[in-house]
Amino acid sequence: MTVRSAHLTDSVLNARSDARAQTGLTSDWMPYLPASSSPFAPPGVDPGTLVWAETVAPGGYTHKVLARGSRLRLDDPTGDACAHLVVHNALEPTERLNVADTQKIPWQAYLGAGHPLLSGEGRVLATIVGDTSGHHDAFCGTTTEAWNEAKYGDARPEGPSPAGRPLLVKAAAKHGLTRRDLPPSVSFFQGVRVAADGGLEWLGSAGPGTSVELVAELPLLVLLANVAHPRDPRPEYTVGPLRVHAWRGSPTGPDDERFTATPERNRAYLNTIDYAEARGL
Amino acid sequence: MTVPVGATYAPGSPLDWSEPLLPGTVVLDDRVAPNGPWSGVIAQGQVLTIVDVGGNQSADCLIYNAHDTAERYSVPDTLAWQGNAYVRTGTVLRSNEGRPLMTVVANEIDRQDTIGGACGKESNTLRYGHHVAHQHGCRENFLAEGARRGLDARDLVSNLNWFMNVPVEADGALGIVDGMSAPGKRVAVRAETDVLVLVSNCPQMNNPCNDFNPTPLRMIVVQP
Numbered sequence: 269m270t271v272r273s274a275h276l277t278d279s280v281l282n283a284r285s286d287a288r289a290q291t292g293l294t295s296d297w298m299p300y301l302p303a304s305s306s307p308f309a310p311p312g313v314d315p316g317t318l319v320w321a322e323t324v325a326p327g328g329y330t331h332k333v334l335a336r337g338s339r340l341r342l343d344d345p346t347g348d349a350c351a352h353l354v355v356h357n358a359l360e361p362t363e364r365l366n367v368a369d370t371q372k373i374p375w376q377a378y379l380g381a382g383h384p385l386l387s388g389e390g391r392v393l394a395t396i397v398g399d400t401s402g403h404h405d406a407f408c409g410t411t412t413e414a415w416n417e418a419k420y421g422d423a424r425p426e427g428p429s430p431a432g433r434p435l436l437v438k439a440a441a442k443h444g445l446t447r448r449d450l451p452p453s454v455s456f457f458q459g460v461r462v463a464a465d466g467g468l469e470w471l472g473s474a475g476p477g478t479s480v481e482l483v484a485e486l487p488l489l490v491l492l493a494n495v496a497h498p499r500d501p502r503p504e505y506t507v508g509p510l511r512v513h514a515w516r517g518s519p520t521g522p523d524d525e526r527f528t529a530t531p532e533r534n535r536a537y538l539n540t541i542d543y544a545e546a547r548g549l
Numbered sequence: 550m551t552v553p554v555g556a557t558y559a560p561g562s563p564l565d566w567s568e569p570l571l572p573g574t575v576v577l578d579d580r581v582a583p584n585g586p587w588s589g590v591i592a593q594g595q596v597l598t599i600v601d602v603g604g605n606q607s608a609d610c611l612i613y614n615a616h617d618t619a620e621r622y623s624v625p626d627t628l629a630w631q632g633n634a635y636v637r638t639g640t641v642l643r644s645n646e647g648r649p650l651m652t653v654v655a656n657e658i659d660r661q662d663t664i665g666g667a668c669g670k671e672s673n674t675l676r677y678g679h680h681v682a683h684q685h686g687c688r689e690n691f692l693a694e695g696a697r698r699g700l701d702a703r704d705l706v707s708n709l710n711w712f713m714n715v716p717v718e719a720d721g722a723l724g725i726v727d728g729m730s731a732p733g734k735r736v737a738v739r740a741e742t743d744v745l746v747l748v749s750n751c752p753q754m755n756n757p758c759n760d761f762n763p764t765p766l767r768m769i770v771v772q773p
Contacts, residue, residue: 368624368666368707371723373675377664378721388688388705390671407634407664409625414647433645447619448703450645462717466635466660468628498629535675 297325297509310341310479310513320514326507327428329435329493331442332514333358336549338484339517340394342492344401344457347476348508350497351456352410352432354440355385355393358487359547361445363387367406367452373532377462379404379454382526384536385482391540392533394488395520398481401474403459408468409452410436411498420505429505435493443489450491456480458497470501485519485540487549519544555685555752557583558764562603565733566767570598570655573771583763584685584752586694589770590615591740596654596771598737599748601712603764605728607751608711609667609687611704612642612650615743618700620644624663624707634717636661636709642738645706649741657734658712665715665725667691667708668753677755690749698745710751711736713758725756732764 277283299322300306306321319338324330326348334340342351357363366388371377373386381399384392410432416423423431425438433450440449457478459471484490494510496502520527520537528534558564569575573596581587583606591597599608614620623645628634630643637660642651653661666672669688673681691705712730717723750766751759 362702366666366672366707368664369672369675371664372666372715372725373672375724376721377717377723386672386675388669388672388702390669390674407625408629409623412626412645412647415626415630447645451706452623452625462634462721464719466633466717468632468634498625499632531678532675535678539671539674 297323297328306513308511313513313515317515318513319516320512322512324492324494324510324512326509327430327495329439330512331439331489331491334484334488334490334514335516336484336487336544337517337519338488338514340482340484340490340514341479342456343479343511344508345476345511346508347473348506349494349510350458350507351510352436352453352493352495353456354436354450354453354491356489357387357393358489361449361489363389363391364449364451365393365453367454370454371406373536374530377406379406382529384533385454386536390536391543392485392520392536394482394484395526396480397483398479401457401478401480403471403474404454404456405458405460405497406454407460407462408498410455410493411495415498430495432493432495435495436491439491439493455497458500460499468499470499483517483520486544553683555584556754556763558603558762562762562764563732564602564764566602567600567733567735569769569771570735570737571596571771571773573773575769576772577768577770579768581748581750581766581768583750583765585750586690587748587750587768588694588698589746589768591744591746591770593740593742594773596737596739596773597746598735598769598771599711600767600769601730601734602732602767603762604732604734605712605730605760606764606766607713607753607758608766609749609751610709610711611691611706611747613745614644614650615745618704618745620646620648621704621706622650622708627663634664636663642709650744651738651740653736654739655737657736658730661736662710662713662715663708664717664723665710665713667749668751673755681755684754685752687749687751691747694747710758725758727757728760
């Protein structure tokens with residue numbers, strides 16, 4: 269933070285010089301451009317293939333359109349990130365994440381490696397292909413203003429305890445989408461488990477240094493909010509930075525083991541490829 | 550060749566049309582044929598009784614703020630606020646803004662489902678194969694009935710399934726299994742604000758959500 273006395277801005281020229289003096293500064297949370305310059309490039313990834321590199325602030329959000337086949341990696345360096353994710357087919361955004369189908373069709377409620385993120389159109393939007401955390405949640409979605417106001421006394425995006433939904437609304441708006449376009453989200457790095465009576469039990473974090481890797485199976489609009497999970501039992505709003513990297517790659521195809529992992533997933537990939545080929549992707 | 554229409558209940562299936570679960574002046578009383586959709590606007594304070602006339606008939610259900618349909622039923626908000634994955638008496642059915650839309654005020658089966666989502670022509674191809682792509686689904690009902698109310702695909706989100714049974718097992722395994730309902734069993738939900746309710750009388754014939762015998766529903770709205 270700067271103060272009044274540090275700036276000479278009494279003319280356009282001085283104001284311009286003052287603004288330009290910021291060039292080259294860095295912060296703990298920022299996008300890295302070009303992406304290949306990321307100080308946190310994932311191990312084993314050629315930095316020259318990176319198309320997105322960013323550290324999302326605690327309580328922040330980000331968004332990007334990724335080409336079909338892109339790899340998307342989320343890193344939780346502190347163990348306190350919580351990445352609330354919504355994905356849309358970037359070409360036809362009425363096609364979007366369907367959490368119910370994502371849980372029901374694979375016959376599995378808990379997200380992990382190999383799990384497809386399905387749309388309501390019988391296709392795979394993205395596949396989770398790597399996961400060193402295993403602590404995720406597809407039941408609770410993200411937080412609302414009502415929830416954070418009740419829990420922390422403040423939910424404003426610019427305040428100390430931002431809620432997730434208003435951040436996703438803003439991210440969606442930057443792609444011409446509105447509240448109607450936001451379905452329930454999933455979240456990574458803070459887990460919830462269902463007890464025999466249906467009770468939602470807090471699993472929390474797997475600790476610092478875990479990551480999740482996804483493949484974009486269609487041109488993908490990615491919306492991410494990094495906010496405290498709704499069931500986080502800590503009374504203080506707690507969230508750490510989220511690192512995001514994406515790089516060029518290939519979508520799931522017949523040569524991948526996961527293509528035929530189950531009959532349901534196989535048909536989901538067949539439907540996805542059918543769509544992509546018909547569209548000339 | 551004949552048109553491959555959906556299945557309906559076998560002759561002799563027991564049907565119990567029952568009556569409102571809570572007392573009041575009846576303001577609406579509709580019968581929903583097997584496979585078909587229904588919608589209705591329910592004013593704040595009114596109570597909707599849904600009757601499972603033939604037993605174990607899934608009533609897929611979406612709820613909207615009648616004055617701002619961008620505010621709609623939200624599975625995750627409903628579950629996160631109550632800290633439980635199942636819907637029972639007392640469950641507040643919340644919107645994507647976290648506000649109460651309706652409350653379950655009476656319920657005659659152990660638990661109601663809101664995890665299992667809706668069936669559809671497209672998702673059926675994943676679940677069963679492309680040979681069922683021609684079959685009718687709840688998503689078709691939601692789109693057709695929603696269109697009459699100014700709604701479209703952007704307004705379809707994860708839903709409730711009255712009278713359907715979707716357990717979550719210890720390892721996260723989840724799926725639709727045999728129902729716990731019976732002919733004439735009911736659930737009653739009170740509107741906490743003016744709501745638009747969209748229902749699909751589920752036509753699915755590839756899993757037990759209709760007991761493989763699609764039967765009617767009765768929708769009764771009372772003013773207490």
